[in-house]
Amino acid sequence: MSTDMPASAPQYQNGPQHQGAPQFHNAPQGQPIPPAPKKKGIVARILTAIIGIAVAGVVVYGINYFTSDAAQSKAGDCASVTGTNTKPEFKTVDCGSAEANYTIGQVLDSTTAKCASEYYDEYTETARRGPDSKLCLVPNLVEGSCYDLDSTTQMGYPAVDCGKAGTVKLVKLIKGSADESACGEGAPLTFPEPKTTLCFAPTESA
Numbered sequence: 001m002s003t004d005m006p007a008s009a010p011q012y013q014n015g016p017q018h019q020g021a022p023q024f025h026n027a028p029q030g031q032p033i034p035p036a037p038k039k040k041g042i043v044a045r046i047l048t049a050i051i052g053i054a055v056a057g058v059v060v061y062g063i064n065y066f067t068s069d070a071a072q073s074k075a076g077d078c079a080s081v082t083g084t085n086t087k088p089e090f091k092t093v094d095c096g097s098a099e100a101n102y103t104i105g106q107v108l109d110s111t112t113a114k115c116a117s118e119y120y121d122e123y124t125e126t127a128r129r130g131p132d133s134k135l136c137l138v139p140n141l142v143e144g145s146c147y148d149l150d151s152t153t154q155m156g157y158p159a160v161d162c163g164k165a166g167t168v169k170l171v172k173l174i175k176g177s178a179d180e181s182a183c184g185e186g187a188p189l190t191f192p193e194p195k196t197t198l199c200f201a202p203t204e205s206a
Contacts, residue, residue, distance in 0.1 A: 073092055
């Protein structure tokens with residue numbers, strides 16, 4: 001009868017002790033367990049928010065630009081401007097349209113800039129987020145028609161009855177020239193862009 005005792009299991013005196021640690025029996029052999037994802041730092045979150053706000057601002061600016069007729073207008077375009085001086089309504093139209101009561105003479109870079117002549121009518125549009133617009137407008141009038149130029153509340157100058165008190169008649173319309181002397185005894189209005197001269201004379205009822 002053998003008296004040999006079974007060999008004792010090897011002891012790892014210096015090894016790490018993991019009493020009570022969870023055992024991952026199903027983890028693939030030889031593959032490390034992936035570390036937990038790191039939390040995004042405060043600086044990274046602030047930068048992300050700033051970038052998001054900046055992108056949103058560009059989008060809003062673009063929408064305001066592409067939905068504004070005034071912002072996209074160019075010198076020489078025609079427009080329909082209705083409403084009152086304090087609340088005008090602006091839209092670009094074909095120059096052959098009956099609605100075209102103005103030609104855009106100048107497009108200014110700032111709402112504080114001044115038109116090249118005091119005779120221009122002005123249209124200013126200010127956007128909270130988007131481009132500000134200031135346009136210098138030449139009224140589209142018809143030679144031989146009469147107008148009430150003293151009307152200060154409505155935009156545009158619709159033709160009126162020549163028998164109405166206070167009206168003037170457009171006796172000469174000269175395009176391509178801004179020359180007051182061309183009006184002779186008539187009362188001139190000249191515009192440098194596009195070069196236009198309007199010559200007026202009082203009506204009998206004026």
